[in-house]
Amino acid sequence: DAGITQSPRHKVTETGTPVTLRCHQTENHRYMYWYRQDPGHGLRLIHYSYGVKDTDKGEVSDGYSVSRSKTEDFLLTLESATSSQTSVYFCAIRDSSNQPQHFGDGTRLSIL
Amino acid sequence: GENVEQHPSTLSVQEGDSAVIKCTYSDSASNYFPWYKQELGKGPQLIIDIRSNVGEKKDQRIAVTLNKTAKHFSLHITETQPEDSAVYFCAASSPGTASKLTFGTGTRLQVTL
Numbered sequence A: 001d002a003g004i005t006q007s008p009r010h011k012v013t014e015t016g017t018p019v020t021l022r023c024h025q026t027e028n029h030r031y032m033y034w035y036r037q038d039p040g041h042g043l044r045l046i047h048y049s050y051g052v053k054d055t056d057k058g059e060v061s062d063g064y065s066v067s068r069s070k071t072e073d074f075l076l077t078l079e080s081a082t083s084s085q086t087s088v089y090f091c092a093i094r095d096s097s098n099q100p101q102h103f104g105d106g107t108r109l110s111i112l
Numbered sequence B: 001g002e003n004v005e006q007h008p009s010t011l012s013v014q015e016g017d018s019a020v021i022k023c024t025y026s027d028s029a030s031n032y033f034p035w036y037k038q039e040l041g042k043g044p045q046l047i048i049d050i051r052s053n054v055g056e057k058k059d060q061r062i063a064v065t066l067n068k069t070a071k072h073f074s075l076h077i078t079e080t081q082p083e084d085s086a087v088y089f090c091a092a093s094s095p096g097t098a099s100k101l102t103f104g105t106g107t108r109l110q111v112t113l
Helices: none
Strands: A004-007 A010-013 A019-025 A031-038 A042-051 A054-057 A064-070 A073-078 A087-094 A107-111 B004-007 B010-014 B019-025 B032-038 B045-051 B056-059 B062-067 B072-077 B086-092 B107-112
Touching: A004 A087, A010 A019, A019 A031, A019 A087, A019 A107, A031 A064, A031 A073, A042 A064, A042 A073, A042 B086, A054 A064, A073 A087, B004 B086, B010 B019, B019 B086, B019 B107, B032 B062, B045 B056, B045 B062, B072 B086
Parallel strands: A010 A107, B010 B107
Antiparallel strands: A004 A019, A019 A073, A031 A042, A031 A087, A042 A054, A064 A073, A087 A107, B004 B019, B019 B072, B032 B045, B032 B086, B056 B062, B062 B072, B086 B107
């Protein structure tokens, strides 16, 4: 398995609270991605990073921010969580342009 | 942007039979098409991928075919086994987009004894 650790694996929180999810990799890969997975939608890209401090928006970025201060860590923050952000969140990493993305095992987030 | 459609959403086959999952994409510039298998409680695992300069690729019981003219690609699993039961996702990406993937909505494959 690719060396990807997502934390926490499960979280339940209340509407309006801030939430930060962490993706940690041991592969020294350049690219990191955050996706959310919802029934009927497959996986949708939230944000991605192409290097330290280099990030860009994906398809469903509203309400989310990211940071990457070190190669190995990519943080996803929900500044003020809403019930519509209840989902399973996956991190993926990729080495170079001709390599595939590899996924972590996800974080199940419930916002009540 | 890219749009990927996947069919069927559910598929039930008997052990030993073949299974076929089909995807279509909208962006003619897309040039990379991976397939992922996702088991319950796990992240998607890459099982096979194909690039636009190739029409077919095989890996043991799994094969993928690509028709660039029609903009569709398919996953073929032969001699299915119970451990093939999972959700399968197709995806597509275009050059120059940091390999951002656009996923299909998934196919739940059940292999019955």
